[in-house]
Amino acid sequence: MTAPVRLxxxxxxxGHGxxxxxxLAGITVDFAAGSFTAVMGPSGSGKSTLLHCAAGLDEPxxxxxxxxxxxxxxLGETELTLLRRARVAFVFQAFNLMPALTVWENVTLPTVLSGRRPDSQWVTRIIDQVGLSGRIRHRPSELSGGQxxxxxxxxxLASRADVTFADEPTGALDSQTAIEVLRLMREMTRYQQTIVxxxxxxxxASYADEVLFLVDGQIVSRLTAPxxxxxxxxLARLGESAKVNR
Incomplete structure (x- = not known):
């Protein structure tokens, strides 16, 4: 079975010259169906570039x-957009919410754009599990950054995409909400959703199946069952090694 994401x-x-x-300095990696992989490394190690290339947001x-x-x-930009809309979901540091839409409308937007009818029961469950059941009619301007x-x-998660790419998805959340979100992401793998x-x-990272450690654009280490x-x-050992090699 071909992995849903393969580099x-x-x-x-x-730049030039x-x-x-x-x-990225020659990355080869597969992300299997139903897997949850964390990518870690120091600033400038290539983590976000790996994510963007894997998602077709940046061209290798x-x-x-x-x-x-x-x-x-x-693939042209139109083909890439249609592929991502139908099969891929994103959680980036920039929330990219539509300011004129309510919580419910923002959550269901990818499903609607892909031409499918949202499963109201499923969407309600997801919104409840991220702690926003009392906010479904609110617009982004009425919510905190964490919300x-x-x-x-x-x-x-509500879009039931084949692959979800997440860049620091819990960075703006309090510790308890972060744990709830990570548990929910972990649960999504039961439905063969791949999470990077x-x-x-x-x-x-401890909620993932495996952690990849990047240094200078290369995978230098892996950790399963983290x-x-x-x-x-x-991370500490990689940091010490980087100091020695400077």
Whole structure:
């Protein structure tokens, strides 16, 4: 069975000549169906670039990306948009909520745009589990930053996409809500939803099946069945190694 997300020798550079910066230095990795993977590493290690290339939001300089069975090489922006709309969900640090829409309308928007009818019972359950059942008629301007992030998470999970890409999805949440959101993301894998999450938080990473550690655009380590202590220890060792190699 082909993995829903596959990167093969993906390189991404920015700039030219002496100013060239390598963000990804030949990444090869598969993200299996129903898996929950955390991506970690120091600032500038290539975490967000990996996420953007995997999602078709950024084009690799070389190498190939396959998303839900379709090669992204050569696809136009319209084709990419239609593919993402139908099969992919996002939770980024910028909430990207529609200011004129209510919580309910924002959460169901991707489903409506893909031409499907929202499952009201499922949407209600998701909104309740992120703690916003009393806010479904509120607009983003009437919500706190943490509440807006919860709407963004609910929107991604309610769409039942094949793949969800999340960039620091719990960064704006209090600890209890963050745990509830992570548990919900963990539950989504039961439905064969694939989740790829960039995070700096060992607690968040501990909810994943596996953690990939990036340094200088390369996967330098993996940790399966992660614990908070195990993730923190691995990060500390990578940090010490980076200091020694400077």
């Amino acid at each position: 093969a020798n993906v390189r991404r550079t920015y 002496a100013a060239e910066v390598t963000a 300089t070389s190498g190939s990306v396959t998303l839900v069975g379709k090669s992204l090489t050569g 807006q992030q919860r709407v963004a998470v609910a929107r991604a 999450m960039v995070t700096h938080d060992p607690v968040a 614990t908070v202590e195990g993730v923190a220890g691995r």
